Amino acid sequence: MANTEDILRGKLVLITGCTGGVGQATARVFAARGCSVAIHYNSPSSRDKAFQLIAELTQCPGVRAAAFQADLSSYDATRAFYAEVVKDLGSPNILFSNHGVTGPRIGPEGDIADVSPEAFEETWRTNAGTHFLLAQLCIPYMQQQKWGRIIFTSSVAAGTGGVIGPQYASSKAALHGLMHWLSLRYCKDGITANVVAPALIEDTAMMSNPPESVRSKIPIGRLGKPDEIASIVTLLASNGYMTNKVIVADGGWTIGGF
Template identity: 80%
Template sequence: MSNSEQVLGGKLVLITGCTGGIGQATARAFASRGCSVAVHYNSPSSREKASQLIEQLTKNPGVRAAAFQADLSNYDNTRVFYAQVVQELGHPDILFSNHGVTGPKIGPEGDIGNVSPEVFEEIWRTNAGTHFLLAQLCIPHMQKQQWGRVIFTSSVAAGNGGVIGPHYASSKAALHGLVRWLSLRYCKEGITSNAVAPALIEDTAMLSNPPESLKSKIPIGRLGKPDEIANIVILLATNGYMTNKVIHADGGWTIGGF
């Protein structure tokens, strides 16, 4: 039995945005190490994809999995969603808060006037607000057992502005401040808090049909793969000494930390 199997076996992980490329890859990685998985999906059209994923996950011995549909741009929906997870599978030991939206794409040379305050607030609520709420809901159980993992999906846009717009970049940067506070507050109770910040990952909703020109931004010369992000999430879940970190997975695009 590997160290990751020893650490994760029997744990329940809640993964939001679980039917996307990164979500699916991470769910499979956790299940292969003995974790049960609460599979979140947003659009009702993703129901079949969620069902197929559950079928894959439960082929692993002892792994339970169930799917939950919820619009996580809304706080009340998020509370109902969490209650449904607890009722059906139990309290999550690991939160991989992976959901998000881009909003309008105005690009790095766009006009800030093209993003209304209402849209800005909506993107923030989805990309930061409900992540905060899920952490708030998950942490009391983690405190009781003196063990837990909180992991967010950020973006290199938080550090370099990205290619979408100020609403998206700033919403992702907000997660970094959340990581800092959560980690310093709860790490002595066995709860680590971290984030992974990918850039230009293929087979995701953001890059379902990427132009070749995007590859020129990446020094390594290719787009990232969902499995490569999943490997980082597993590292963050199994390493109890790593907390208060944002891991950049960007093929060398960014220089230094942020």
């Protein structure tokens, strides 16, 4: 008889940017499959949302959840955040590194002079640097367990240039190179690494009110839904043979992979 036990049951998943649309949807799916969840939120104004999510997730049998506030534009704050997660819930088996910022929104017709080197560097630190640091912190425990999952949220902008600006597109592209190296280095230790690259997802801060010029880029004729991204993330977490991949979810905007 086949083993019907869910491979994810009992695992601890750390989700950054967890109070946004994609983060919340993904936390719910993981909890439904028996995972405990470390909830990260950035702004103190999101505290109530984080604790409402805890109340919801812990309705699932055996699921623990706790919320942690941290500014993940800071390496020191990221280290302190990770230490708090380990202290309160234990070491994560799964990292869904989902936080990010846009930086200046200059659009595809913007002037590169409108993005300062300081703004460029800050966007990279948040969108790539602290993702690297979280992976660096999580991997030793995953190696001990001979099992681990690292999943980054990128963007279709990494392959197209996007509609925000060069700092955003390039910082997201950096996650792809990071993922490829991590996967090739650690897959024999039972650790997979992948990227999900969405485009234009509704119920998120970035796409709270997109203009028709943006909507019209999606051949499927609508924005994506957070649940649709969550299903990809949980697939990547549960499939031990899928690694070193960028999964693009963009309603048909781009052709092929990148």
